[in-house]
Amino acid sequence: MVRGVTNLVFCGVGGQGVLLASEVAAQVALEAGLDVKKSEVHGMAQRGGSVFSHVRFGERVYSPVIPLGEGHMLVAFEELEALRYAPYLSNQARVMVNTLRVNPITVLSGEATYPRDPVGMLRSRFLHVEAVDALALAVEAGSPRAVNSVMLGLLSRYLPFDPRLWLSVLEARVPARAREINVRAFGLGRELFS
Amino acid sequence: MKVLLSGDEAIARGAWEEGVKVASAYPGTPSTEILEALATMPGVYAQWSPNEKVALEVGIGASMAGVRVLVAMKHVGLNVAADPFMTLSYTGVGGGLVVVSADDPALYSSQNEQDNRHYARMAKVPMLEPSDSEECKRLMGEAYTISETFDTPVLFRITTRIAHGKGVVEVGERREVPSRGLKLDPAKWVMLPNFARDRHPLVEERLERLVSYGESLPDNRMEMREPQLGFITSGVAYQYVREAFPQASVLKLTLTYPLPRDKILEFASRVKRLFVVEELDPFLEEQVRALGLDVVGKRVFPRVGELSPELVRAGVDKDYRPTWISFSPIPPRPPTLCPGCPHRGVFVVLKRLKATVFGDIGCYTLGALPPLSTLHSCICMGAGVGMVHGADKAGEGGRKVAVIGDSTFYHSGITGLADIVYNDGVSTVVIMDNGTTAMTGKQGHPGTGVALQGRGRRIPLESLVKGLGVERVRVVDPYHLGTMEEVLKEEMEAREPSVVITRRPCTLITPGPIGTCRVDQELCIGCGICVKVGCIALAMVEEGGEKKARIAEHLCYGCGVCAQVCPKEAIGEVENG
Numbered sequence: 134m135v136r137g138v139t140n141l142v143f144c145g146v147g148g149q150g151v152l153l154a155s156e157v158a159a160q161v162a163l164e165a166g167l168d169v170k171k172s173e174v175h176g177m178a179q180r181g182g183s184v185f186s187h188v189r190f191g192e193r194v195y196s197p198v199i200p201l202g203e204g205h206m207l208v209a210f211e212e213l214e215a216l217r218y219a220p221y222l223s224n225q226a227r228v229m230v231n232t233l234r235v236n237p238i239t240v241l242s243g244e245a246t247y248p249r250d251p252v253g254m255l256r257s258r259f260l261h262v263e264a265v266d267a268l269a270l271a272v273e274a275g276s277p278r279a280v281n282s283v284m285l286g287l288l289s290r291y292l293p294f295d296p297r298l299w300l301s302v303l304e305a306r307v308p309a310r311a312r313e314i315n316v317r318a319f320g321l322g323r324e325l326f327s
Numbered sequence: 328m329k330v331l332l333s334g335d336e337a338i339a340r341g342a343w344e345e346g347v348k349v350a351s352a353y354p355g356t357p358s359t360e361i362l363e364a365l366a367t368m369p370g371v372y373a374q375w376s377p378n379e380k381v382a383l384e385v386g387i388g389a390s391m392a393g394v395r396v397l398v399a400m401k402h403v404g405l406n407v408a409a410d411p412f413m414t415l416s417y418t419g420v421g422g423g424l425v426v427v428s429a430d431d432p433a434l435y436s437s438q439n440e441q442d443n444r445h446y447a448r449m450a451k452v453p454m455l456e457p458s459d460s461e462e463c464k465r466l467m468g469e470a471y472t473i474s475e476t477f478d479t480p481v482l483f484r485i486t487t488r489i490a491h492g493k494g495v496v497e498v499g500e501r502r503e504v505p506s507r508g509l510k511l512d513p514a515k516w517v518m519l520p521n522f523a524r525d526r527h528p529l530v531e532e533r534l535e536r537l538v539s540y541g542e543s544l545p546d547n548r549m550e551m552r553e554p555q556l557g558f559i560t561s562g563v564a565y566q567y568v569r570e571a572f573p574q575a576s577v578l579k580l581t582l583t584y585p586l587p588r589d590k591i592l593e594f595a596s597r598v599k600r601l602f603v604v605e606e607l608d609p610f611l612e613e614q615v616r617a618l619g620l621d622v623v624g625k626r627v628f629p630r631v632g633e634l635s636p637e638l639v640r641a642g643v644d645k646d647y648r649p650t651w652i653s654f655s656p657i658p659p660r661p662p663t664l665c666p667g668c669p670h671r672g673v674f675v676v677l678k679r680l681k682a683t684v685f686g687d688i689g690c691y692t693l694g695a696l697p698p699l700s701t702l703h704s705c706i707c708m709g710a711g712v713g714m715v716h717g718a719d720k721a722g723e724g725g726r727k728v729a730v731i732g733d734s735t736f737y738h739s740g741i742t743g744l745a746d747i748v749y750n751d752g753v754s755t756v757v758i759m760d761n762g763t764t765a766m767t768g769k770q771g772h773p774g775t776g777v778a779l780q781g782r783g784r785r786i787p788l789e790s791l792v793k794g795l796g797v798e799r800v801r802v803v804d805p806y807h808l809g810t811m812e813e814v815l816k817e818e819m820e821a822r823e824p825s826v827v828i829t830r831r832p833c834t835l836i837t838p839g840p841i842g843t844c845r846v847d848q849e850l851c852i853g854c855g856i857c858v859k860v861g862c863i864a865l866a867m868v869e870e871g872g873e874k875k876a877r878i879a880e881h882l883c884y885g886c887g888v889c890a891q892v893c894p895k896e897a898i899g900e901v902e903n904g
Contacts (some may be wrong), residue, residue, distance in 0.1 A: 146660065163331050163495060170459070171331070171493035174435045175356060175768075180662035180690060181863055196570035197459070197492035197563070200636040202651035213657065220651040237660035241858055241866045242698045245658030258652045 138191035139292070140199040144218045145210025146235050147181050153306065154208065154281040155186035160302045161294050162190035172197035181238070185218055206291060208284050210267075211235050212251035219258070227261040229287050231280060233268060263287065263326060270325075274318035282307075282315040286322020296323065332496045334489040337460040338427060339364035340496065341467025342397040346504030347371060348422075349389035351382040353738060354767035355401030356436035357490035358429035362399055363768075366779045370501065375770055375779045378708070378738040379404035383411045383426065390424040391516060393507035395471055399427040402443045403707065407739070409446070412480070414518050416450040417526040419478035422507055423471035427483045429490045432606045433633040436766075438688060438705060440631070442607035447482045447584035451530050453537050454482040454584040458565040460494035462546075466581065469546065471504075473582075477533055477540075484583075486606065488563040488633065538585045546581035549594050556643070557598025559591065559611060559622070563634075564604045570636040572643070586614050595620050602627075602643060606634050664693050666864045667840070667884025669761050669831035672805040673730065674701040675860055675888060676812045682726040682819065685711035685718070687739075689732040690766045690833075691759055698859045702730065709739025715754045716747045726819045730757045733788065734764035734772040741795065747824045748796040755818045755825045759805070760788060761833035769835055792826045799825035806831060808891045834884055842885025843901045844878050850897035851875040857889040857898065865889055 141158060145151040152173055162169045173186040187199045204222040209215030209230040222228070230252060239245040248254060252264045265287060271279040282303060289299045300316060307315045332340060339361050342350065350373040352362040366373040376382035379400040386398035400408060405428050412426065428446065431437040447454035453473055457463040463485065470481045514522050541547050556575040558568045561583045568577060578594040580586070595601050595615075603612040603624035612624035627642035628634065640647045664671050674694040677684055678701040686692060686702040687710045694702040704714055715729035731740045736758050747754050764770040771777030776785025792800055799821055803811050811829065818825040846857075853874045858865050864882035867874045876897070878889075890898035 147662070159331055159493060163329065169331060169493070169495055172488060173491055174487065175360075175491055180693065180766075181660075181665065182662035183660040194494075195566040196636050197488055197494070197566065198635055200570065201649055213660070216654040217657050217660075220653045222652065224652060236863070236866055237658050238663045238696075238698075238861060238863055239658045239661070241863060242861065243855075243858075243867070244697065245656070247658060248654075254654055258654075 138189055138194055140204045141188040141288075142185065142199060142204045142207045142218050142221050143188065144183070144185040144207070144214040146214060147184050149184070149210045150278075150281040151184045151210055152186055154285055155188050157285055157299075157302050157306055158288065159188045159190070160306075161298055162188070164298060164302065165294050167191060168194045170194040170197040183214055183217060187221070206288065208288050210280065210284065213237070213247060215255060216248065216251050219255070222259070224259065226259060227263070227291060228255050228259050229263045229265065229284065230255065231267040231284060232264050265322070265325060267322070270321045271318050274321055275314035276311065279311070279315050279318035282318035283322035286319035287325050289319070289323055329495050329497055331493050332460050332464070333360060333491055333493050334457065334460050334463045334485055335360035335491070336364045337463035337496050338399075338467060338483070338485070339368070340498055341464035342425070343368045343371060344464075344499050344501050345467050345471045346395050346502050347397050348394035348506075349386065350374070350397040350399070351376050351385040352399040353377070353379045353382055353404060354764050354770045355404050355429070356767055357431060357487045358399045358401045358404070358427060359767045359770070360490070361397075361427060362779060365397065373779050375772065377773055379408040380411060383408040383415070386424055386426075387411060387415055389422070391421045392509045394422040395504055396422060396424045397427065398424070399429070401437065402428055402430040402441055403437060403439065405443055405446055407708070412446065413450050415480050416452050416530055417518055417523055418516055420474055420480060421510065423474035424480045425467070425470045425474060425483050426480055427485065430484065430486045432486055435487055438707065440607060442610060443482075443484055444583065444610045445608070447484070450482075451534055452480050452482050453477065453582060454484055455581060456484050456562040456583045457489060457581070458562050458579070459489065460492065460496050462581070463489065464496050464498070466546070473537075473540070477537060479533060484562075486563055492563070534585050537582070538588060541582040541585065541587035542589055544582050544587070547587050547590055548579045548581070549590065550577045550579060551597065552576050554597060555599050557594060557601045558604055559594065559601070559615060560604040561611065562606065564606055564639070567634050567636045567639045568604050571639040580611065583611065586611070588618060591615055591618060591620070604628060604634065604639055661696060662693060663696070663861060663863060664690065665834050665884075666862050666882050667834040667886040669805040669829065669833070670694060670759055671699070671860055671862065671886070672808055672811060672888045673757060673759060673829050674699045675892060676808055676815060677701050677728065679812065680726055680816060680819070682728045683718070683724055685714040685727065685729045687711045687731055687735055689735050691730060691732055694730075698861045707739075708735050709743050712740045712743030712756055713746060715756070716743070716750070716752045719752060719754050728755045728757055728815070728819060730759055732765070733758060733760040733762065733774045734770075736788070737773045737786070741791070744792065744795050744797065744824075744826070752824050753822050755815070755827060757815070757827045757829060758788060758792075760828050760830045763833050763836050765833045765835060769833070788828055797824050797826050799823060800828070801825070802828045802830055804831060805829040806886050806888065808888065840884045843880050843883045844885060844887060844890055844898050845880070845901055846876045846878055847897045847899060848875055850895050852895055852897075854894065857893050860889050860892060862889060
């Protein structure tokens with residue numbers, strides 16, 4: 134195995150800002166002087182479908198895709214999606230999940246059933262599971278659209294990068310009028326579980 | 328400066344730094360972002376063409392006029408452009424010409440997973456395959472050097488993981504490359520049989536010279552580490568090999584057609600076990616085998632879908648049993664039509680009319696999925712228009728109709744419609760005009776008049792279809808199910824060609840919801856008819872032992888399609904305050 138590569142999995146539903154969040158994390162790693170690779174899928178997959186992004190950083194990264202069972206952290210914007218991408222995680226992985234449920238069309242039309250307790254299922258297999266109502270915190274920060282900043286704030290606690298670096302990257306990525314809100318949301322996420 | 332770029336963005340950057348002056352494409356996942364990025368860079372004329380064939384012809388013209396050119400398309404786009412591509416190999420180029428083919432192993436957003444490396448072999452043109460963003464940018468320089476040195480187009484083949492993967496790229500400055508000027512040379516540019524006959528031997532000779540070039544090309548790289556295990560690989564598969572077997576020796580091929588025979592033989596002689604790792608077809612493997620080498624490839628690695636580090640490991644090491652945590656059952660979350668999507672109503676009505684629906688490529692292909700299940704064929708861009716005519720002439724089945732998006736109609740529907748008119752057909756073609764190329768991300772097309780770098784000129788849809796000789800042309804609002812049903816029924820029954828334009832802008836290009844719908848819980852009888860329109864804003868919710876429809880107001884667009892199918896008029900539209 135390649136040593137010293139950190140593997141992050143981001144997932145959620147199309148339109149939730151999963152790709153933007155992964156973009157920020159990748160940029161932070163780049164600005165910290167590391168090699169970075171990232172993989173995701175656009176197009177058909179985004180029409181309300183399941184969305185994921187792999188971010189890998191370290192001294193030298195080869196595969197843009199995380200090998201199954203080797204992810205260190207999962208940042209899930211939706212509960213069901215957290216379950217879907219679990220195979221990419223090591224059993225030591227840290228799971229950060231937004232406690233939001235969005236029914237897929239297969240559930241709405243009655244073909245399938247939404248799992249009763251996804252967070253409980255995650256807890257039964259992973260040691261570190263943090264379930265967060267990121268929407269409530271985003272609203273507290275000033276906008277329901279700042280969910281991804283809350284999740285990034287939480288993630289930032291477990292990565293060895295200066296919070297000022299996170300904030301400078303974040304500020305560059307969000308529109309000027311939303312900057313203050315996102316900085317606040319990031320702070321609320323970062324203070325969680327402390 | 329080091330920046331994080333996708334493969335697509337890196338290709339655009341590389342082309343720009345190499346002095347490219349003209350670029351053309353038709354949007355198609357995963358290639359779309361190349362032209363979107365190039366269009367923002369100074370000194371480049373970039374355009375969307377109506378289809379890939381025209382895009383390549385525009386590129387050939389610019390190349391003949393002496394400037395450097397980039398043409399980009401998805402893998403199936405090269406099928407459309409195959410006609411000019413094959414003969415372009417004979418003419419060669421003026422200014423350097425690079426054709427990017429973005430393949431889609433695993434079919435993330437495509438109708439097949441064809442391996443376009445075969446095009447390089449069929450057309451006898453050199454092919455470069457980058458293995459990450461850094462190479463996407465850097466190899467653009469190599470591509471234009473090869474193109475101009477060997478008087479050939481270059482096929483630059485990427486896959487979804489390269490196109491949409493991101494990596495660190497060192498960006499530089501633009502180098503202005505002077506035009507080589509337009510030189511008239513019939514023996515080179517006029518492919519009459521007499522002239523073409525003389526060009527073919529040159530193409531064969533060019534290939535032999537390219538083999539020698541590949542032998543000394545530093546990017547066809549032998550990485551000698553431990554000799555027990557050797558891999559011949561290219562593209563993203565190289566990264567998977569490095570990840571899975573960091574200590575193994577690797578022959579990393581970058582010019583993957585034609586192959587450097589001596590380098591391959593030398594590498595083979597220096598390792599004990601030799602594997603060829605490549606996605607999709609055994610393109611490299613068969614050529615390596617033809618050199619008389621005993622290699623292992625598709626016997627242990629899959630021919631379908633993408634590879635991954637663990638698939639590479641599992642192919643080499645039979646005892647490798649990766650472990651991971653998985654949960655089941657997990658309800659699938661397929662893509663669906665957005666709330667308010669103007670295509671939804673069309674499918675609701677066609678379902679009611681029990682029509683056989685011939686479709687093609689676009690967001691509307693999703694009409695095939697439950698609960699709508701009202702699109703019955705999808706082959707390629709424009710296919711439904713020809714197919715409905717064929718089925719009509721076969722005389723089988725009941726009501727039939729073709730559906731096609733506006734952008735797709737300009738791409739490949741026009742000739743199909745001409746066929747219907749010319750051959751005295753009776754078919755009905757529904758053009759679902761949402762005013763954009765939605766699936767690939769809201770690009771303009773001839774019907775919008777919005778060009779890639781700004782102002783274009785609009786070709787109005789109605790005049791176009793009338794000009795093709797269709798006398799029955801109706802325009803309807805797809806939010807009005809009753810009117811649409813009446814019109815569609817009439818037109819399908821008419822014994823002459825007809826076009827129904829269902830016109831409403833894609834919700835992605837409108838300012839936002841036009842209202843909100845609510846279910847009156849008193850009136851709702853829980854029949855579930857409304858959820859059959861397949862909208863994620865609508866669900867059956869159980870409360871106090873009773874299942875009733877509920878609308879998630881933050882998702883609702885206010886189109887009112889569900890309200891129109893409710894038998895109890897329980898769904899009301901509430902204007903946004």
